[in-house]
Amino acid sequence: MMAQATPDIAAIEAGLARGFVRRARWRLSEIVFWIAALLVILAWPSRSLLFNEIAILALFALSLDLILGYAGIVSLGHAAFFGTGAYVAGLLTKEGLTDPTLGLAIAAASAGALGFATSFLVLRGADLTRLMVTLGVALVLFEIANQWSALTGGADGLQGVAPGPVLGFFAFDIFGRTASLYSFATLFLMFVLARRIAASPFGLSLCAIRDNPLRAAAIGIPVSRRLIAIYTVAAAFAGVAGALLAQTTQFVSLDVFDFARSADVLLVLIIGGTGYLYGGIFGAVAFKVMQDIFSAITPQHWQFWIGFVLVALVLARRERLARLARKALSRAATRLGTAIRVAEAGLPSQGADT
């Protein structure tokens, strides 16, 4: 029995390892996507400010995806970390520490520390309590920023944030050229990191917790510790997004803590779909484009249509839509990949639809 069982375990382990490698491998469609995104930004300098906003929103939504899509933690107050990152980065710059990347790192660390501290509140209770607690934390921070005007400028906002050149070379310009590329590069690096986390055994254990915390605990996953870890990481990600906003717009206002910001990022992620990391990016693009179109039609009332989209999404059962979309996407990607591989090998393309 034992002699028979041992090679089996080895085989299973080898299979698992292969599985992890396969999960972590970059697909061709992903590489194409990132190159295409970079080309779009380079080719369309007049829309740099918009691209900058999209990249920041995408990073923010990505951080929410880490906790919502992977760990299943619902949050109505994710802006707490975004705002913390923004204020930390803004204040650092004002105090003379103008290096942007260092600012990002410190903002990430501060937001992460706040995430770690508040993660213990989020651990307790079910979805409803989590929604309320996260909302409460964001509101408390909003009040602090509002009242402590000696530090934050209160309702007037934090003005005169003037970050130095990125990496010592690339100074920020008024057209947002540097800003958009800087934000895009940061988004890409953070995405690589998030992807690494999601594809790791740690990321898989998060999915297990999301699907069934009781069973996850039964097979030996330390549920609370994992949730604390991912909440902290996601908070740091959100902090980076906030810091990017502070540095590239050179201004921090109270609305970084606003409830609408938490609601918007939730909407962005829901539009894009949760649990596969690209959802935040697609959602951010769709959201900003929608905002652009709607505010062109009705400058003051675009929010109505955003709300309309939300209601429609829920009524049309978003999970089903997301599943359909993902299936269609992956089919298209497989076909594209096969077609390219077939073309490279110089073979006839009959085999393309396998």
Next chain:
Amino acid sequence: MLTILFDGVAYGMLLFVLACGLAVTLGLMNFVNLAHGAFAMAGGYVTVIVMERLDVPFLATLPLAFLAAALLGLVLERLLYRHVYGRSPLDQVLFSIGLVFMAVSATDYFMGSEQRIIKLPAFLKSRVEWAGVSIGIYRSLIIVICGVLVLALQAVLTRTRFGARLRAAVDDARVARGLGIDVDTIFAVTFAVGSGLAGLGGALGTEILGLDPNFPLKFMIYFLIVVTVGGTSSLTGPFLASLVLGIADVAGKYYVPAFGAFVIYSVMILVLIVRPQGLFARPR
């Protein structure tokens, strides 16, 4: 000092009338309805419009505000909300946030974004001195109306057949259906009454809370605090919670204006941490 207490009680009573509909939907029907404030706003605007355009006296507009908000609630429940019962809290949150956004923009579009003021009749605006305490007539009126409502609601919920059916439908909708209780109608009526009460609260509160298109967002957190802190097993919890919240808020704004809102939010988080499930769970 006593005046502040009195104003706080009136404010708390008002909050209760605004939030008790939410206590029913969130606590009894387990539906996270962030759009509750929109119904209150609807009631407020009904009062404003009817008073301005048709010259109806203020007190006569109150039933209208109740009816209009209840009707709106009924229609929305039948058309939209019904489909979202029993979905995940995240879906319900998204759905109701969507409704809030729509309500805020639509109101802004039709009514304009400025704050609306109503003219109270003169006899309501006066104050009387009684045992050294200055008492506003209008606030006493609020306290009376809300007090009567609290007693009536509690009686309906615990004493009548409808209340028993509602509790049965909430505890186990399937069994209740099996016993021949028309669960759908009961939910619809409950939702409508809850919305109507919010509308009444909105109308009464126009003078005290102010009324502008951002009303649903501004007061959403207050309603949620009332419900979360008060618990939802009975109406007594939310009632006490709104009284405490009302007094704390009025007193806080008066004595320590530097961190008025800060204190209530922190208290809410604390309560949620100490009794996370207990506050939302119904006793079985």
